[in-house]
Amino acid sequence: MSISNMTVFMPSVLTLIGIPGLESVQCWIGIPFCAMYLTAMIGNSLLLIIIVSERSLHEPMYMFLGMLGVTDIALATTIMPKMLGIFWFHVPEIYFDSCLLQMWLIHTFQCIESGILVAMALDRYVAIRYPLRHGAIFTHHLVTQIGAMVTVRAAILVAPCLVLIKCRLQFYHTTII
Template identity: 55%
Template structure:
């Protein structure tokens, strides 16, 4: 008898997403933190967009980049969570083949965009601290728009081969994806052909996007730290460093889960599958939740404007 999960096809009409393999009985419980993170991400990022829009004093390069980050986080979390929650709550596991490839593309595209925006924010901090008198002349609205366009186009072009390659692969073993969403590696493992080209291209993307972005951020902060330590007083140094604290926290929130997920996928062969899946969800879900909280708490201008939305008693 043939395996019921095995068939002969080159282009499946649908894929089946299992959710978190091995933890199916706990899907409803797992959905609680996932749904909470999504709600916080939606409310927090819309709040950032609203505050920047209504406050003219926040119409500057850093806050424009923050708005780009907020939009990216909204799209990134929305490309994953609704389908994931439908699996957890309604056992709705089927996803159309084209919808799966579209989801894959959007996830990787907006992850690349988020990394690029973090580089843009590092550039803003570098100019603000190392050349403050020319900040407004260097980072004009036109320059900010060009940087944003470059970030978008880089993500579009570099991630486009992923769904095209996935569409070309023959699938002759199974259409069951042991994951909550159509991640590139999860789909690639279903192909019954040599996928080394895809693996090599994936490594190239990691190096050319994450690797170069981290290198640029490191170089920027090396110059920033040198400039901070050249300041005359300790109070001035601490105050200047405080202006970078939000960005540094966001960098750590984005790259640490991503690095951990990448390492466990490539080298954690003895790690349980459900742990791989959960970590792969943390990478695109935790930063969209934390970013507005970090900037809302650590950035005085945003915090003060937010507090003014709620009038105090007796005023």
């Protein structure tokens, strides 16, 4: 009995099937996902508006909280449109490069979130350990630098995986995900 070689060389389009076995009810599954997405967008947007408009909230802790809100908005916006497109509009195709970009964005934003949480913990540690010097240590300039470094660190940590997927993995067993 011969087994045929079904490998695909560098596919240009991948097919996302959604949740296997529940294709008939995926339109209903998309409703709670959309509701959670809208709730997260409204909540994080209100948080950002309050932090920007209230001058007393221009402290490092609230600035980190605002960064976390922006990251949550970006992460959810990276994931949900394609997911709802599959669930509601039956658009299962995604270009390979778009899939890599989406994967890079998802992992980068998740890494940014963890970095911001570590920065928030450091901020609280300094506030507890050195309460009188906290304002002098955590200046707005330092908070901006920490946010930039967390972002750069996340992008650099995730990039090699995508380069390896693009350059080294050229043969795929299937194009259905």
